[in-house]
Amino acid sequence: MSEAVASRYAAALADAALAESNAERVRRDLAAFVAAFDESAELRNVLETPSVAPELKKKIVEALAKRMDLAKAVRNFVFLLVDHSRIEMLREIQQAFHQALNARLGIADAEVTSARELGAEERRELIATLERRTGKKIEARFREDASLLGGAVVRVGSIVYDGSVREQLTRLREQLETE
Amino acid sequence: MSLLLAAGPVFAQSSGSEADTTSGWVFRWINFGLLVALLVYAFGKAAPKFRKNSEEISRKIAEGARAREAAEQQRREVRTKIAGIETEVAAMREDAKRGAEAEAERIRALAKSEAEMVEKAARAEITAAERASRMELRTTAARLAVERAEQILREQLTASDESALFRTFVAELERSRN
Numbered sequence: 597m598s599e600a601v602a603s604r605y606a607a608a609l610a611d612a613a614l615a616e617s618n619a620e621r622v623r624r625d626l627a628a629f630v631a632a633f634d635e636s637a638e639l640r641n642v643l644e645t646p647s648v649a650p651e652l653k654k655k656i657v658e659a660l661a662k663r664m665d666l667a668k669a670v671r672n673f674v675f676l677l678v679d680h681s682r683i684e685m686l687r688e689i690q691q692a693f694h695q696a697l698n699a700r701l702g703i704a705d706a707e708v709t710s711a712r713e714l715g716a717e718e719r720r721e722l723i724a725t726l727e728r729r730t731g732k733k734i735e736a737r738f739r740e741d742a743s744l745l746g747g748a749v750v751r752v753g754s755i756v757y758d759g760s761v762r763e764q765l766t767r768l769r770e771q772l773e774t775e
Numbered sequence: 776m777s778l779l780l781a782a783g784p785v786f787a788q789s790s791g792s793e794a795d796t797t798s799g800w801v802f803r804w805i806n807f808g809l810l811v812a813l814l815v816y817a818f819g820k821a822a823p824k825f826r827k828n829s830e831e832i833s834r835k836i837a838e839g840a841r842a843r844e845a846a847e848q849q850r851r852e853v854r855t856k857i858a859g860i861e862t863e864v865a866a867m868r869e870d871a872k873r874g875a876e877a878e879a880e881r882i883r884a885l886a887k888s889e890a891e892m893v894e895k896a897a898r899a900e901i902t903a904a905e906r907a908s909r910m911e912l913r914t915t916a917a918r919l920a921v922e923r924a925e926q927i928l929r930e931q932l933t934a935s936d937e938s939a940l941f942r943t944f945v946a947e948l949e950r951s952r953n
Contacts, residue, residue, distance in 0.1 A: 725948050745928055746940040759944030765921050772917035
C-alpha cells in the first residue's frame with residue numbers, strides 16, 4: 597500500500613523535474629535533503645510530530661532549503677509531503693523517485709558483483725555490453741564477493757545475469773544429482 | 776340273597792331237643808327276623824357308600840381310559856410330527872458342513888489376498904527405500920565432487936583465469952543479446 601503511495605508521489609515529482617528540465621539537480625537535491633533528514637534527529641522529530649503546526653514545519657524546511665540551496669521543485673515537494681502528512685515516507689519516495697526518473701530518462705540501475713575487483717577497462721566493457729543489451733544507459737554499482745570464486749553476477753532491475761563459477765558449480769551439482 | 780344265607784346258621788344252631796317245639800320255632804323266626812332286619816338295615820346304610828365307591832371306581836376307570844386314549848393320541852401326533860426328522864437333521868448337518876467349508880474357503884481366500892497386499896506394500900516400500908538411498912547417494916556424491924572441484928578452483932584459479940572467466944561472461948552476454 598505504502599509502496600503504491602510512494603510511487604505516485606515519486607512519479608509526480610519525476611514528471612515535474614523533467615518538465616523543468618532539471619531532473620538531475622532535483623535528484624541530487626532530494627538525496628541531499630534525505631541525507632540531512634536522516635542525519636538530524638531534531639529535524640526528523642519536528643517534521644514527523646503531528647502536534648507541530650504545518651506552518652512551522654514549512655518555515656523550517658524553507659530555512660533549510662535556502663541554506664542547502666535546494667531546487668525549488670524539491671522544496672515544494674517537501675511542503676506537499678508536510679501538508680499531506682506523508683513526511684515519514686520520504687526515504688521510500690526518494691528511492692521510488694530515483695527509479696521513476698531513471699525509467700523516464702532511459703537509465704537502468706545495474707548491480708555488479710564480481711569475485712575480485714574489476715579493472716576500469718573491464719567495467720567499461722561490461723557497461724557497454726549491458727547498454728547494448730538493454731538499450732538503456734546503465735548506472736552500475738560494483739562490489740566484490742569472493743564466494744563467487746570467479747566470473748560475475750549482474751542484476752538489472754528484476755533480471756539477473758549470473759556468470760559466476762559458483763553458479764556453474766551449482767548447476768553441475770544439480771546435473772549430477774539428476775543423472 | 777346273601778342276607779338270607781347269612782341268617783341260615785340261626786336255624787342250624789337251634790336244632791336239637793327244644794328246637795322242635797312251637798315256641799322254639801317262633802323264637803327262631805323272631806331271631807331270624809331280627810337278624811334279617813339288622814342285615815337289611817346295615818345293608819341300607821352301607822349301600823350308598825358302596826354305590827358311591829362303585830361309581831368312583833367306574834369314573835376312575837373311565838378317566839383312565841380317556842387318559843390312555845389321549846396319551847395314545849398324543850403319541851400318534853408326536854410320531855406324525857417327528858416322521859422324517861432324521862432326514863431333515865441329516866440335510867441340516869449337510870448344509871452346515873457345506874457352510875463351514877465355504878466359510879473356510881472364504882477365510883483362506885481373504886488370508887491369501889491380505890498376504891498378497893502385505894507383500895505388495897513391502898515390495899513398494901523396499902523400492903521406495905532403494906530409490907531414496909540411490910538419490911541420497913547421488914546427492915552425496917555430487918556434493919562431494921563439487922566441494923572437491925571448488926577446493927581445486929580456490930587453490931589453482933589464477934588472476935588471468937579469473938580475467939578469462941569474466942571476459943567469457945561478457946562475451947556470453949553479448950552473444951545472447953543477438
